[in-house]
Amino acid sequence: MTKLDAPTAKRGRPPKARAAGAADTRDLILDAAEDLFSKHGFYGVTIREVAREAGVDTALVHYYFGAKRGLFDAVFLRRAEVWNNERVDAINRYARETGLDSMTLEGLFEAFLRPPFQWSLKGGPGWKHYSALVAQTNANPTFGGETMARYFDPAIRRLIELIKQIMPEAAEVDLYWAYHNLSGALTLTLGETGRLDRLSGGLCRSGDLETAGDYMVRYAAAGFRAVCGPAKSR
Amino acid sequence: MTKLDAPTAKRGRPPKARAAGAADTRDLILDAAEDLFSKHGFYGVTIREVAREAGVDTALVHYYFGAKRGLFDAVFLRRAEVWNNERVDAINRYARETGLDSMTLEGLFEAFLRPPFQWSLKGGPGWKHYSALVAQTNANPTFGGETMARYFDPAIRRLIELIKQIMPEAAEVDLYWAYHNLSGALTLTLGETGRLDRLSGGLCRSGDLETAGDYMVRYAAAGFRAVCGPAKSR
DNA sequence: GTCTATAGCTTGATAGAC
DNA sequence: GTCTATCAAGCTATAGAC
Numbered sequence: 001m002t003k004l005d006a007p008t009a010k011r012g013r014p015p016k017a018r019a020a021g022a023a024d025t026r027d028l029i030l031d032a033a034e035d036l037f038s039k040h041g042f043y044g045v046t047i048r049e050v051a052r053e054a055g056v057d058t059a060l061v062h063y064y065f066g067a068k069r070g071l072f073d074a075v076f077l078r079r080a081e082v083w084n085n086e087r088v089d090a091i092n093r094y095a096r097e098t099g100l101d102s103m104t105l106e107g108l109f110e111a112f113l114r115p116p117f118q119w120s121l122k123g124g125p126g127w128k129h130y131s132a133l134v135a136q137t138n139a140n141p142t143f144g145g146e147t148m149a150r151y152f153d154p155a156i157r158r159l160i161e162l163i164k165q166i167m168p169e170a171a172e173v174d175l176y177w178a179y180h181n182l183s184g185a186l187t188l189t190l191g192e193t194g195r196l197d198r199l200s201g202g203l204c205r206s207g208d209l210e211t212a213g214d215y216m217v218r219y220a221a222a223g224f225r226a227v228c229g230p231a232k233s234r
Numbered sequence: 235m236t237k238l239d240a241p242t243a244k245r246g247r248p249p250k251a252r253a254a255g256a257a258d259t260r261d262l263i264l265d266a267a268e269d270l271f272s273k274h275g276f277y278g279v280t281i282r283e284v285a286r287e288a289g290v291d292t293a294l295v296h297y298y299f300g301a302k303r304g305l306f307d308a309v310f311l312r313r314a315e316v317w318n319n320e321r322v323d324a325i326n327r328y329a330r331e332t333g334l335d336s337m338t339l340e341g342l343f344e345a346f347l348r349p350p351f352q353w354s355l356k357g358g359p360g361w362k363h364y365s366a367l368v369a370q371t372n373a374n375p376t377f378g379g380e381t382m383a384r385y386f387d388p389a390i391r392r393l394i395e396l397i398k399q400i401m402p403e404a405a406e407v408d409l410y411w412a413y414h415n416l417s418g419a420l421t422l423t424l425g426e427t428g429r430l431d432r433l434s435g436g437l438c439r440s441g442d443l444e445t446a447g448d449y450m451v452r453y454a455a456a457g458f459r460a461v462c463g464p465a466k467s468r
Numbered sequence: 469g470t471c472t473a474t475a476g477c478t479t480g481a482t483a484g485a486c
Numbered sequence: 487g488t489c490t491a492t493c494a495a496g497c498t499a500t501a502g503a504c
Contacts, residue, residue, distance in 0.1 A: 025469080025470090038375065039375055039376050040277065040376060041275050041277060041278070041374075042278070043274065043275060043277035043278035044275070044276070044277035046496080046497065046498085047497080047498065047499085048496085048497075048498090056470085057470065057471055057472085058498085058499090059470075059471070059472085059499085059500080060469075060470065060471085062498080062499060062500075063469075063470080066499095067498080067499080068498070068499090132375050135373050135375075136370075136373050136374060136375070138373070138422070138427070138429070139369050139370050139372070139373035139421070139422065139425050139427070140275070140370060140425075140427065141272070141273055141366050141369075141370070141425055141426065141427050141428075142273050142274060144425075144427045144429065148427075148429055149429055149432045149433065153432065153433050156433060157433075172434070172437055173434070173437050173438060174449075176430060176433065176434040176437055176438045177430075177438055177445070177446070177449040177453075178449065178453060179433075180419070180422070180423070180430050180438070180446070180449075181415075181419040181449065181450060181453045181454075182419075183419075183422060184418035184419035184420070184421065184422030184423065185414070185415040185416075185417075185418035185419055186418070187373070187418065187422065188372070188373065188414070188417060188418030188421065188422070189414065189418065191373050191374075191375055191378075192375065193372070193373070193374065193375050193378045193382075194375075195372070195378065195382055195383055196410060196411075196414050198383045198387065199383065199387050199390060199391075199410065199413075200406070200407070200410040203406055203407050203410055204407060204410045204411055204414070211411070212411070212414070215408075215411040215412065215414075215415065215461050216415060218457075218460045218461050219411075219412060219415045219457035219458075219460055219461050220415075220457070221460070222456040222457050222459065222460030222461075223452075223453035223454070223456050223457045223460075224453075225456065226452045226453055226455070226456030226457075227449050227452050227453050227456075259487080259488090280478080280479065280480085281479080281480060281481085282478085282479080282480090290488085291488065291489055291490085292480090292481090293481085293482080293488075293489065293490085294487075294488065294489085296480080296481060296482075297487075297488080298487095300481095301480080301481080302480070302481090
């Protein structure tokens, strides 16, 4: 809980691609930190562990990212832009190609949910770690609220705008509460904690994000209709 | 990641109610730890902080709970039994009073979900902290899986048994995936991270668990019907 | 850019007086 | 049961040689 105004923080990426592994080193550190933070959280990881897993010296971590919190933010930021831009692009594309009047909740959710699942499955280990990191951050009461809101909410606002096109008579409150239900399911799934595997006796696998997405789309669409239906007066 | 076999751990409650504040002290420590762990996680809390907030000496923390992990487990365990027994009682009562053939998904979920929301609202700050702790633990990939499974899965198995009474033709896989969607929504809600408040521009409040429960019951019932419907061949 | 070395603190945990 | 005192280990972060 110390104030984080380290004078050397925010040093950012070095000006130009230097000799050997300049950007390499930086990404090596980010990859290691991403992995460890996603498993143990901010306080559960030491700079030394990050440096060791990245195969570099601890001093280099500070050289690139300043204080520990700067490292965490850099990890979180690295993929946040891609993450959200791609989802917004996907739903915009869906709206354009389908036409505003022909959209379905299923189609819209499919466009919105599939990208993160695909990255986690096929984007390499980094994306899987990042997914888990997002899941954990979203559940964190002190840190999660602000961080998640800043980077993730704009994409969600766009999603809700498009849902309104499909359900013009839905009340705003209903839409937000419904999204809240979807959000919880999404982040729990991305965490891949393995709990579902145990609970189901191996019948379901947390890592089977393809199937998870299929269920989530249908489950959410029905849920939205149930609580945002035009017949509802509340 | 150290092995946790501190010889003094598991000292348990002192044999009999001693003089002054024996059990009091123990609960004071548990309350403080519950509060702090729920906000900052296991590694984000120091024994010293717990002792300070409890108004006792650090040595006392070790006297009662051994190693730090022993303290965490004690916090987690203290309310786990109540938490799950009450929910199982509630759904069993619902089944008994309604009759196996007349049960609805809405009624069953109402019985299952309302107790934790009520505790968090009216059980004092301790229950609210505990809810947040459960939410965070559930999202933790390394620690969450095993801990949650051990204490929480039996109750959920009973819930699924009763759902089968309502939807006899539903496939097991479908039921588990559907529950997974519900579980995510539940834990995110219990975390009360305040993100929904920001996202909705104040239209919804994370702390309004009464409303959250109303929405969740209807949303989940519709979701279950959509993915576990008897008309489904998958 | 990268490393060595180290300052300066905080941590978990225990021993032992009372 | 409770407190004082303390230790060894680990931590973040920086200074400075190369």
